[in-house]
Amino acid sequence: MSQKNIMEYETVDIDINTKELLIIDQTKLPGTTEILRLSTAKEIWDAIYLLQVRGAPAIGVSAAFGIYILATQIKADDFDTFYAEFAKQRDYLDSSRPTAVNLSWALKRMDAVCVANKDKYRDELLDILLKEALAIKEEDTWVCKMIGEYGLELVKPGDGILTHCNAGQLATSKYGTATAPIYLGQERGYNFRVFADETRPLLQGARLTAYELHSSGVDVTVICDNMSAMVMKNGWVNAVFVGCDRVAANGDTANKIGTSVVATVAKRYNVPFYVCAPTSTIDMSLESGDLIPIEERKAEEVTEMWYKERMAPEGVKVFNPAFDVTDNDLIAGIITEFGVARAPYNESLKEIFKKKEDATK
Ligand code: MRU
Numbered sequence: 001m002s003q004k005n006i007m008e009y010e011t012v013d014i015d016i017n018t019k020e021l022l023i024i025d026q027t028k029l030p031g032t033t034e035i036l037r038l039s040t041a042k043e044i045w046d047a048i049y050l051l052q053v054r055g056a057p058a059i060g061v062s063a064a065f066g067i068y069i070l071a072t073q074i075k076a077d078d079f080d081t082f083y084a085e086f087a088k089q090r091d092y093l094d095s096s097r098p099t100a101v102n103l104s105w106a107l108k109r110m111d112a113v114c115v116a117n118k119d120k121y122r123d124e125l126l127d128i129l130l131k132e133a134l135a136i137k138e139e140d141t142w143v144c145k146m147i148g149e150y151g152l153e154l155v156k157p158g159d160g161i162l163t164h165c166n167a168g169q170l171a172t173s174k175y176g177t178a179t180a181p182i183y184l185g186q187e188r189g190y191n192f193r194v195f196a197d198e199t200r201p202l203l204q205g206a207r208l209t210a211y212e213l214h215s216s217g218v219d220v221t222v223i224c225d226n227m228s229a230m231v232m233k234n235g236w237v238n239a240v241f242v243g244c245d246r247v248a249a250n251g252d253t254a255n256k257i258g259t260s261v262v263a264t265v266a267k268r269y270n271v272p273f274y275v276c277a278p279t280s281t282i283d284m285s286l287e288s289g290d291l292i293p294i295e296e297r298k299a300e301e302v303t304e305m306w307y308k309e310r311m312a313p314e315g316v317k318v319f320n321p322a323f324d325v326t327d328n329d330l331i332a333g334i335i336t337e338f339g340v341a342r343a344p345y346n347e348s349l350k351e352i353f354k355k356k357e358d359a360t361k
Contacts, residue, residue: 006033006215011058011170012137014065016130019072021065023053026170030211041070041089048096048103051202055171056245056281057140060102063093064133067110071129079118082125086114098293099254099323100245101283106136140173143278146337148180151241151276154333154340155181155192159238162195162228162266165256166208167243167276177276177335178241179212186218194220195231199256201301201320225258232269240266240273241335247275247282251328251345252289257321263330272332279336279356282349289325297322 006029013022020037021044028034036052038044044066047053053062070089076082090107097103113132117125155161161182168176175183185192194213199205206222213220223231231237240262246254253259253275266273286292299318304310312318334341334348338355341348 004033006030006211007169009033009035011055011173012053012061012065014069014130014133019069021047021062021069023047023062024170025052026054026208027052029170029207038066039069039073041066041092044069045093045096048093054204055166055168056100056102056243057144057172057177057278058170059097059100060106060280061133061137061140061173063103064106064110064136066093067107068126068129068133071114072126077122082122083114083118087111097295099295100281102245102278102280105280109136137173140278140280141175143280143337144172144175144177144180145184147177147276147278147335148175148184150337150340151181151274151335152184152188152190154272154274154335155185155190155239157185157190158192159190160193160195160231160236162197162231162237162240162262162271163209164197164205164225164228164240164242164259164262165199166204166212167241168209168212170208170212171243176212177243177278179209180276181241182213182218183216186216192218193236194218195228195237196220196222197225197228197258197262198222199258200225201305203306204256225261228262229265229268232265232271237266237269237271240271241276242274244275244277244281245323246286246292247277247334247349248286248289248292249282249284249346249349250288251331251334251341251343251349252292253277253326253328253331253334254289254292254294254323255326257324260324260326260330263326267330273326273330275326275331275334277334277336279338279352282334282336282352284349284353289327292323292325294324295322296320
């Protein structure tokens with residue numbers, strides 16, 4: 001029996017007939033590919049919190065579909081009653097994870113569309129909300145493709161590329177962000193050699209990035225997180241591409257825990273460290289990375305998960321932040337769908353948003 005390649009699945013989708021959110025349960029990959037069908041607020045909240053769907057853009061798309069699905073369940077004839085319930089569900093979904101700004105970005109966008117169409121009949125309003133959610137997903141594919149094009153200009157055939165966590169297709173609608181230059185390069189015969197950090201404690205690098213890239217025929221090698229210095233010192237890495245969950249106005253970047261270690265090591269060995277950032281992940285309202293909320297997760301992820309037996313003493317203290325902030329001076333460039341921003345980021349990111357504004361006029 002031929003098995004479908006993981007790259008042929010939609011990371012996030014909607015069944016518009018049954019009004020269900022469809023996601024691949026990423027906690028079961030790479031062993032099992034299971035599609036979850038979700039329709040209640042609690043199911044959608046849990047899926048985001050438990051990382052069944054994860055990665056900043058994929059969380060944003062899930063939230064957009066999610067709030068539409070929940071809106072279809074609201075029984076109210078007048079807008080004020082409808083909107084009171086809509087806002088309640090919006091805030092509930094928004095509380096599922098704090099760091100990736102795409103979650104609130106997508107929900108705000110859906111909210112704005114809802115309010116702007118308050119005079120429409122319920123069915124028409126729901127159609128408009130669905131259109132907006134579908135647009136968020138479709139735009140994400142275009143955004144990733146453009147990040148891939150700009151990223152590809154920064155590397156050459158045969159290069160070694162290191163990446164951390166999973167900023168791949170499984171974290172987006174298509175192509176991924178950090179993996180987009182790799183996939184485009186693959187199509188164009190670049191023959192990259194990729195190093196995927198396993199990414200403790202949840203192993204997104206080993207389970208997801210390595211799976212995606214390997215399934216796509218990319219030359220990928222999994223390394224433990226504490227091996228990145230060695231491969232860089234050996235001269236095997238020409239560039240680092242990572243994704244991000246929130247970029248502050250000064251370029252400080254929150255991404256999966258361990259990213260700032262990679263950036264620090266990259267600086268030491270003169271390897272350019274690039275952040276691949278859709279503009280939906282850039283939060284110009286925050287002056288610096290110090291203001292980015294960092295999610296802390298359960299101790300069991302560190303002490304028990306993946307192990308046959310608990311590997312740390314009972315009762316020991318555990319610190320388990322899911323993200324860290326890479327200081328902007330360690331970043332060689334922030335690759336967006338509107339070009340590559342370079343230091344000083346306070347200015348270059350503003351220019352990126354100016355380009356975005358001009359493009360949407
Ligand atoms: O906790 P996760 O798996 O959601 O963390 C994901 C990351 O840190 C990714 O690098 C980031 O969201 C960018 S995905 C294009």
